Amino acid sequence: MEKITISIDAMGGDNGPSVTVPAAFRLLARYPYIKLILVGNQVILNAKIAAMQNTKFQDRIVVQHASEEVLMDELPSKSLRNKKDSSMRVAINLVKDGTAQACVSAGNTGALMATARFVLKTLPGIDRPAITTPFPTVVLNKNTHVLDLGANVDSDANYLCQFAVMGSVLASVIDNINRPKVALLNIGSEENKGNEQIKKAAHILAENKNINYVGFVEGDDIFKGTVDVIVCDGFIGNIMLKSIEGVLKLVAFYAKRNMLRNIITKLMALLALPMLKRLHRDIDPGKYNGATLIGLQGVVIKSHGSANVAAFYHALVKAVVEAEKQVPQRIRDELTKVLQDSKLT
Amino acid sequence: MEKITISIDAMGGDNGPSVTVPAAFRLLARYPYIKLILVGNQVILNAKIAAMQNTKFQDRIVVQHASEEVLMDELPSKSLRNKKDSSMRVAINLVKDGTAQACVSAGNTGALMATARFVLKTLPGIDRPAITTPFPTVVLNKNTHVLDLGANVDSDANYLCQFAVMGSVLASVIDNINRPKVALLNIGSEENKGNEQIKKAAHILAENKNINYVGFVEGDDIFKGTVDVIVCDGFIGNIMLKSIEGVLKLVAFYAKRNMLRNIITKLMALLALPMLKRLHRDIDPGKYNGATLIGLQGVVIKSHGSANVAAFYHALVKAVVEAEKQVPQRIRDELTKVLQDSKLT
Numbered sequence: 001m002e003k004i005t006i007s008i009d010a011m012g013g014d015n016g017p018s019v020t021v022p023a024a025f026r027l028l029a030r031y032p033y034i035k036l037i038l039v040g041n042q043v044i045l046n047a048k049i050a051a052m053q054n055t056k057f058q059d060r061i062v063v064q065h066a067s068e069e070v071l072m073d074e075l076p077s078k079s080l081r082n083k084k085d086s087s088m089r090v091a092i093n094l095v096k097d098g099t100a101q102a103c104v105s106a107g108n109t110g111a112l113m114a115t116a117r118f119v120l121k122t123l124p125g126i127d128r129p130a131i132t133t134p135f136p137t138v139v140l141n142k143n144t145h146v147l148d149l150g151a152n153v154d155s156d157a158n159y160l161c162q163f164a165v166m167g168s169v170l171a172s173v174i175d176n177i178n179r180p181k182v183a184l185l186n187i188g189s190e191e192n193k194g195n196e197q198i199k200k201a202a203h204i205l206a207e208n209k210n211i212n213y214v215g216f217v218e219g220d221d222i223f224k225g226t227v228d229v230i231v232c233d234g235f236i237g238n239i240m241l242k243s244i245e246g247v248l249k250l251v252a253f254y255a256k257r258n259m260l261r262n263i264i265t266k267l268m269a270l271l272a273l274p275m276l277k278r279l280h281r282d283i284d285p286g287k288y289n290g291a292t293l294i295g296l297q298g299v300v301i302k303s304h305g306s307a308n309v310a311a312f313y314h315a316l317v318k319a320v321v322e323a324e325k326q327v328p329q330r331i332r333d334e335l336t337k338v339l340q341d342s343k344l345t
Numbered sequence: 346m347e348k349i350t351i352s353i354d355a356m357g358g359d360n361g362p363s364v365t366v367p368a369a370f371r372l373l374a375r376y377p378y379i380k381l382i383l384v385g386n387q388v389i390l391n392a393k394i395a396a397m398q399n400t401k402f403q404d405r406i407v408v409q410h411a412s413e414e415v416l417m418d419e420l421p422s423k424s425l426r427n428k429k430d431s432s433m434r435v436a437i438n439l440v441k442d443g444t445a446q447a448c449v450s451a452g453n454t455g456a457l458m459a460t461a462r463f464v465l466k467t468l469p470g471i472d473r474p475a476i477t478t479p480f481p482t483v484v485l486n487k488n489t490h491v492l493d494l495g496a497n498v499d500s501d502a503n504y505l506c507q508f509a510v511m512g513s514v515l516a517s518v519i520d521n522i523n524r525p526k527v528a529l530l531n532i533g534s535e536e537n538k539g540n541e542q543i544k545k546a547a548h549i550l551a552e553n554k555n556i557n558y559v560g561f562v563e564g565d566d567i568f569k570g571t572v573d574v575i576v577c578d579g580f581i582g583n584i585m586l587k588s589i590e591g592v593l594k595l596v597a598f599y600a601k602r603n604m605l606r607n608i609i610t611k612l613m614a615l616l617a618l619p620m621l622k623r624l625h626r627d628i629d630p631g632k633y634n635g636a637t638l639i640g641l642q643g644v645v646i647k648s649h650g651s652a653n654v655a656a657f658y659h660a661l662v663k664a665v666v667e668a669e670k671q672v673p674q675r676i677r678d679e680l681t682k683v684l685q686d687s688k689l690t
Contacts, residue, residue, distance in 0.1 A: 136595065136599075138595055138598045153532065153539060187495055187579070187580055192420075194498060195580055218583075218584070219587025220590045222588055222591050223591040223594065223595040234532070235532055235540055238532040238563075239530060239564040240564065240584055240585055240588045242563045242564025243567055243589060244588060244589065245564070246566070247568055249568060250481065250482070251596055253483045
């Protein structure tokens with residue numbers, strides 16, 4: 001198998017190298033054909049690597065120095081303009097120049113999107129990249145890819161259709177689905193429901209034979225496993241994702257409170273809390289699996305800012321899979337077909 | 346205390362009189378000063394009442410015949426035009442003519458909104474009614490009122506501001522809060538975030554001294570209990586509410602699956618499943634508490650279509666509280682003040 005190299009913004013996220021370095025070692029242990037480039041402050045990173053006390057992987061892990069860091073609350077435009085030697089920027093540059101086949105960062109989402117878009121550019125036919133992640137469903141081993149989760153606000157009908165194409169390719173490549181079912185997120189399944197852009201997008205998608213468009217779905221359908229791809233504007237996608245994150249915290253809060261009511265439930269709590277934690281990990285889509293910045297000329301994976309080692313490791317695995325399956329190239333090929341259907345753009 | 350009369354669309358919802366009649370009796374038992382009018386097919390309703398075998402409340406419960414029913418999937422415009430003797434319409438008429446001080450229905454949401462708006466009219470200064478319900482939070486006994494949950498798509502800045510005024514009055518009247526904290530739902534808390542209408546609404550609200558506007562919040566803030574009112578467009582509100590409903594079903598699914606893994610967790614499951622059910626009831630905001638159609642010249646409460654007796658009872662209690670507190674009149678008074686601030690309309 002051909003060697004794949006992943007570049008890591010090792011300084012990104014709330015926890016920086018304390019999380020990124022151990023996660024990198026976990027990946028090296030489980031994926032023997034992968035090489036990693038850790039980008040960031042070389043003194044800190046070399047110390048962190050030495051502290052792992054594991055020289056087994058030394059020929060597969062490299063540190064690339066970068067003198068700056070993008071802060072979590074920094075304005076994307078500022079970091080793009082002023083921090084040309086940030087760990088984030090350098091990690092993306094490595095994808096641009098072909099040294100790495102994918103890049104992973106737990107840093108500032110807006111800055112990552114702006115920088116990736118500036119450095120890598122979007123694929124031909126894609127005006128705006130989107131953020132996507134698979135959501136778990138009540139059908140075992142069945143995920144639904146949802147996009148956009150927050151890269152764009154006010155997506156018009158054409159952007160929604162571009163998201164539909166990208167999501168369809170992603171589901172077909174990642175989950176080996178032939179003609180994935182693609183739906184638009186709406187407030188009802190009837191044709192007369194929704195706002196103007198969604199009605200227009202429905203009309204365009206229904207006419208496009210390259211997309212298996214199945215109609216409108218509602219918020220609760222995200223978890224039913226009945227469709228493969230759900231498309232929405234990033235404003236809605238982001239609010240939806242975060243409200244799910246919020247309600248899961250509320251579930252944990254209520255569950256703990258109810259458990260502490262009496263001695264029997266207190267004993268149960270001892271057994272149930274790890275289960276609850278596991279539940280949270282299984283379900284919270286944004287937090288544990290990493291998200292793909294899709295529509296770019298290169299693989300860029302965003303890990304949650306508060307990712308722990310397990311979560312960042314999952315983001316690294318996602319990068320490996322998408323690099324191996326050459327997702328951007330596959331989207332480019334599909335777009336060439338779709339673009340012949342003049343209705344899309 | 347002055348007697349309050351509530352009219353009930355007794356045929357509405359997935360379960361009709363099987364749910365509405367027992368819930369009505371529960372209310373009569375607990376609220377000795379309330380009178381109820383059950384609206385619907387008198388043969389069915391009288392039989393259902395007789396089957397309750399309880400004549401104690403016979404002077405406080407009346408059946409008002411209505412010959413038609415609005416179907417759950419009927420187009421609102423059709424039921425409004427063609428079913429002038431529906432149980433829903435007659436129940437709302439009773440509020441209009443002052444016979445009842447509030448109306449409750451578990452029927453078709455769109456039809457209820459359209460009919461209530463047509464019969465009762467909106468309050469002066471309110472262009473569009475909204476749907477709202479209190480969401481539970483991680484702060485005990487602290488709710489956050491969220492609106493609009495689906496009455497309007499494409500709410501412009503002025504509509505969002507009207508929702509803010511209504512939500513503020515509701516929180517102050519229902520939860521006895523002085524100058525409730527009002528926020529706009531957005532994809533970040535920074536001023537430059539979001540779409541045009543939300544930025545414009547933020548600007549208008551910040552200048553309005555009658556509203557305690559505190560800025561933008563994100564999806565997970567809904568459950569943090571840090572603000573009293575959260576305002577959003579109905580398209581987003583509906584998708585958010587339904588996605589929460591969906592993820593709670595997913596939580597129940599995963600919890601059951603994890604519990605059935607081995608003998609210890611199977612035993613736990615016996616104890617934990619009722620707790621999980623309770624959790625679901627405590628948390629699912631749309632399903633168990635009923636929602637207020639706010640902005641109308643009268644109290645109209647929507648119960649979930651799939652409401653059971655306990656849920657429909659909760660919707661009835663909400664109607665009693667809002668009728669007692671004269672929520673529409675309070676909103677009207679507040680609007681008179683706010684309308685002097687020319688920026689709002």
